[in-house]
Amino acid sequence: MSLPSFKLMRPSTVAEAVEHLVKHAGKIQILAGGTDLIPSMKQRLFEPEFVLDIRGIEELQKIGVVPGLGMEIGALVTLSKLEDSEYVRQRYPVLHEAAKTVASPILRNMGTLGGNICLDTRCVWYNQSLTWRKSCGFCIKKDGDLCHVAPGGKRCWAAFSADTPAALLCLNAELEIAGPRGFRRTLLKDFYTGVGEARMKLEAAEMLVRIFLPESHAGWKGAYKKLRIRGSIDYPLAGVAVALKKPGSKVEDARVAITAVNPAPYLVPEAPHALIGRTVDEHSATVIAELAAHIARPLTTSALTPEYRREMVKVFAKRAVLEAGGN
Numbered sequence: 179m180s181l182p183s184f185k186l187m188r189p190s191t192v193a194e195a196v197e198h199l200v201k202h203a204g205k206i207q208i209l210a211g212g213t214d215l216i217p218s219m220k221q222r223l224f225e226p227e228f229v230l231d232i233r234g235i236e237e238l239q240k241i242g243v244v245p246g247l248g249m250e251i252g253a254l255v256t257l258s259k260l261e262d263s264e265y266v267r268q269r270y271p272v273l274h275e276a277a278k279t280v281a282s283p284i285l286r287n288m289g290t291l292g293g294n295i296c297l298d299t300r301c302v303w304y305n306q307s308l309t310w311r312k313s314c315g316f317c318i319k320k321d322g323d324l325c326h327v328a329p330g331g332k333r334c335w336a337a338f339s340a341d342t343p344a345a346l347l348c349l350n351a352e353l354e355i356a357g358p359r360g361f362r363r364t365l366l367k368d369f370y371t372g373v374g375e376a377r378m379k380l381e382a383a384e385m386l387v388r389i390f391l392p393e394s395h396a397g398w399k400g401a402y403k404k405l406r407i408r409g410s411i412d413y414p415l416a417g418v419a420v421a422l423k424k425p426g427s428k429v430e431d432a433r434v435a436i437t438a439v440n441p442a443p444y445l446v447p448e449a450p451h452a453l454i455g456r457t458v459d460e461h462s463a464t465v466i467a468e469l470a471a472h473i474a475r476p477l478t479t480s481a482l483t484p485e486y487r488r489e490m491v492k493v494f495a496k497r498a499v500l501e502a503g504g505n
């Protein structure tokens with residue numbers, strides 16, 4: 179499959195990138211590593227008139243520790259760089275675990291953290307060639323007005339299928355976004371809409387520039403578990419991240435998040451209450467497993483049945499809690 183034709187813009191600063199976004203709003207698409215965007219363009223899921231290749235913006239490739247505040251990660255930092263970072267492995271292990279499960283080593287060399295956070299939602303009725311989609315009458319997410327997953331429904335249920343956002347939610351990550359009015363910050367938990375066809379709260383001329391991990395969550399123990407068909411490469415069909423502040427035998431604070439089973443990644447709201455002040459054991463891990471499965475809404479958007487994916491959320495939540503708890 180060939181790419182559609184487009185004009186390529188290569189800014190070297192964030193200000194220049196935003197200028198292009200403002201000038202061509204609605205007709206321009208940001209390209210970071212391109213590992214998801216390029217195949218999608220070949221399938222004609224995106225046919226932008228302009229492609230904004232941001233890889234020349236050096237400041238977005240930096241990763242560093244701000245003493246007392248935490249870690250600052252440029253949107254262009256690759257997943258391999260996170261995987262290779264000893265600091266991330268020791269201080270933010272849940273992110274390290276999630277990053278190293280994304281795709282394959284070669285894709286992680288190209289794929290960026292920013293691209294992973296902004297990844298398009300996925301559905302078996304959407305991630306197909308133009309001919310395939312046309313033969314089915316298209317769908318709400320692209321070119322059509324019907325949903326094959328929830329017939330009669332008016333919204334898109336495509337699943338958010340990136341791994342690292344579940345880990346980042348557990349770390350209370352914050353995003354810095356650049357746009358025509360300057361820079362703004364938002365918590366990752368407030369970034370997603372929960373709607374498949376318009377997945378994130380980013381205006382047409384805005385871009386993600388940096389990710390902040392707070393010092394308060396450094397040193398939390400972590401685990402990430404993921405369901406996929408081929409262990410070596412596939413997108414998640416269900417994912418569970420767990421981060422525990424547990425300096426001794428009891429949990430002092432906790433976060434659990436799920437991905438790939440809803441149109442957005444979500445924190446499990448009752449998880450901290452169920453774990454704080456307790457020891458990690460079979461019982462507390464089983465409670466978390468039930469809570470995680472309760473907010474999972476897998477539909478027929480992905481390979482494997484919804485029932486199996488929900489069951490695996492349960493299995494993985496339990497395993498991740500026990501692993502993070504050191505059991």
Ligand SMILES: Cc1cc2nc3c(=O)[nH]c(=O)nc-3n(C[C@H](O)[C@H](O)[C@H](O)COP(=O)(O)OP(=O)(O)OC[C@H]3O[C@@H](n4cnc5c(N)ncnc54)[C@H](O)[C@@H]3O)c2cc1C
Binds near residue numbers: 211
């Ligand atoms: C075979 C295969 C397997 C894969 N498996 C996985 C997997 O297991 N887990 C997983 O999470 N992903 C997987 N991916 C998807 C992809 O490789 C990763 O999600 C990667 O991190 C995407 O980053 P990127 O820089 O390549 O993004 P791109 O493809 O460049 O961009 C992805 C989307 O984000 C937008 N975007 C990128 N950067 C910004 C920014 N700074 N501001 C605003 N918008 C931005 C783009 O416009 C585009 O819509 C897989 C891809 C392939 C081809």
